Amino acid sequence: MAWIREHTLLAVTVVIFxxxxLPNAVILWMSFNRPVGKFDYVWHQFSLDAWLNPCANNEMCHSIGLSLQIGVVATIVATILGTMIAFAMVRYRFKARSGVNALLFLPMAAPEVVMGATLAALFFNTIGPGGLGFWTITIAHVMFCVSYVVVTVKSRLAGMDPTLERAAQDLYATPAQTFRHVTLPLVAPGIAAAALLAFALSVDDYIITVFTAGNLETFPMYIWGSVQRAYPAQIDVIGSLMLLGTMAVIALSQIVGRARTARR
Known part of the structure; x- marks a missing residue:
């Protein structure tokens, strides 16, 4: 019984991981499959065809490019706005602070289908159905990504030691110098994490995008359509590349963090 109690937490952790x-491993494995027919659901034969020609379907690659473009623009705008809001919420006290703090949680708490339908109604009444496209998707993504950026950067600012900034000011550093050489390096990991989270949320979003896309088709929308008519192995290749890219970014950040710690 003592051995079970000592290893229960480890066993539960392993099962959860x-x-x-497991789904990521299945996607990676199935990307090397040569399916029979249009659907890459059942393993048939090992093949590198999908990896050698990941853009066999031009429609799929166009949707990937569109998702990446929207993700980059939405991430940049949401990160800038969210970071400024986070600094204002943490560093300043104003009358509407509690109300703004509550409003920031609405995009995260509200169901996506409700937000998507509301945005669709807004865009229909302002620019008309013909105006739906790249910028309406980007605006919608910025709206829900800002909240996640604010929460992430706020947590970093809340844990930052304010005496470091005061020490810089005691050494006759100007406010701009203090922000550039002290504040920004300390909060930069939080901003980077918020930007990565915003990019992942934007590229991955389907529900809100459907309501605001018009005639455009992002990568999640393409996958949903493919499930109904065809599911090529190239989709698993793209998913595997995204997974490996994410793991590479995480590994690189860990290496850089350890290198900085070692230099100190």
Whole structure:
């Protein structure tokens, strides 16, 4: 019984990680499949065809490019706005602070289908159905990404030691110098994490995008359509590349963090 109590937490942790990572492993494995027919659901034969020609379907690659473009623009705008809001919420006290703080949680708490339908009604009444496209999707993504950026950067600012900024001011540093050489380097990991989260949310979003896309088709929308008519192995290749890219970014950040710690 003592051995079970000592290893229960480890066993539960391993089971949870296997449950979380198993779908990713299946996607990676199925990307090397040569399916029979249009659907890459059943393993048939090992092949590198999908990896050698990941853009066999021009429509799929166009949707990937569109998702990446929207993700980059939405991430940049949401990160800038969210970071400024986070600084205002943490560093300043104003009358509407509690109300603004509550409003920031609405995009995260509200169901996406409700937000998507509301945005669709807004765009229909302002620019008409013919105006739906790249910028309406980007505006919608910025709206829900800002809240996540604010929460992430706020947590970083709340844990920052304010005496470091006061020490810089005691050493006759100007406010601009203090922000550039002290504040920004300390909060930069939080901003980077917020930007990565915003980019992932934007590229991954389907529900809100459907209501605001018009005639455009992002990568999640393409996958949903493919499930109904065809599911090529190239989709698993793209998913595997995204997974490997994310792991590479995480590994690089860990290496850089350890290198900075070692230099100190």
């Amino acid at each position: 296997v449950f979380m990572l």
